[in-house]
Amino acid sequence: MRKIMTKEEWRRKRRFKRTVIKTLLILLIVTVLSGSGLLLTNYIVKHFISNNKGKDTITMTLSNSEPIKVEYLTPNPYSRPQKSLRRINGIVVHYTANPGSTAENNRNYFQGLAESQTIYASSHYIIGIEGEIIQCIPLTEISYASNDRNKDTVSIECCHLDETGKFSEETYESLVSLVAALCTEFDLDKKDIIRHYDVTGKLCPLYFVEHEDAWEIFKNDAMKEKLEY
Numbered sequence: 001m002r003k004i005m006t007k008e009e010w011r012r013k014r015r016f017k018r019t020v021i022k023t024l025l026i027l028l029i030v031t032v033l034s035g036s037g038l039l040l041t042n043y044i045v046k047h048f049i050s051n052n053k054g055k056d057t058i059t060m061t062l063s064n065s066e067p068i069k070v071e072y073l074t075p076n077p078y079s080r081p082q083k084s085l086r087r088i089n090g091i092v093v094h095y096t097a098n099p100g101s102t103a104e105n106n107r108n109y110f111q112g113l114a115e116s117q118t119i120y121a122s123s124h125y126i127i128g129i130e131g132e133i134i135q136c137i138p139l140t141e142i143s144y145a146s147n148d149r150n151k152d153t154v155s156i157e158c159c160h161l162d163e164t165g166k167f168s169e170e171t172y173e174s175l176v177s178l179v180a181a182l183c184t185e186f187d188l189d190k191k192d193i194i195r196h197y198d199v200t201g202k203l204c205p206l207y208f209v210e211h212e213d214a215w216e217i218f219k220n221d222a223m224k225e226k227l228e229y
Helices: 005-035 038-050 103-116 146-153 169-184 195-199 206-211 212-226
Strands: 068-070 091-093 125-127 132-136 151-159 193-195
Touching: 005 151, 068 146, 091 103, 091 169, 091 195, 091 206, 103 125, 103 132, 125 169, 125 193, 125 212, 146 195, 193 212, 206 212
Parallel strands: 068 132, 091 151, 091 193, 125 151
Antiparallel strands: 125 132
């Protein structure tokens, strides 16, 4: 079972990683400027890239202490194609458009597409009405959620109680914590948090499309949480 790091452990690991990256970059610059050691330069670049491809999941404790339940979908062409997510440039927030359904219900729906083969659909994370979080897709693979942005974003589906699409307090808190952690992990900022609506014009997540003020408040809340990591 994967060990979940505390905030302090995560901070130490992140500081160490930054130190290593700075050292490698300095060595790379010195090597290039010296006019010799081309093979060494290539080795450093390849080594850095090969060890910086990303992680399957978040290894840090969320600010609201909600655990992430990892239940990866079975590889299949309709919901987990196992195509590489080479770089994460943003986070896309969705809603399920299925009032009252649970995170597990929606995860099982994605899994069932391997058999029904009706549409291509999935999401990296699903947040339930009680704030529970299920991860369906590794962060090194794309999900089928955000159309043209599948190739460079992490997707989060959120459950909701009624047709308004407004998230419960528990769902909202988990969403804030998860987005803040992802922004910290992948050096993302407020501008990198978007809605499905911002990609295609689809009214998703409905409440955040119909209430722009609530969407701005949410992004500000996520940025405040990010500062805590």
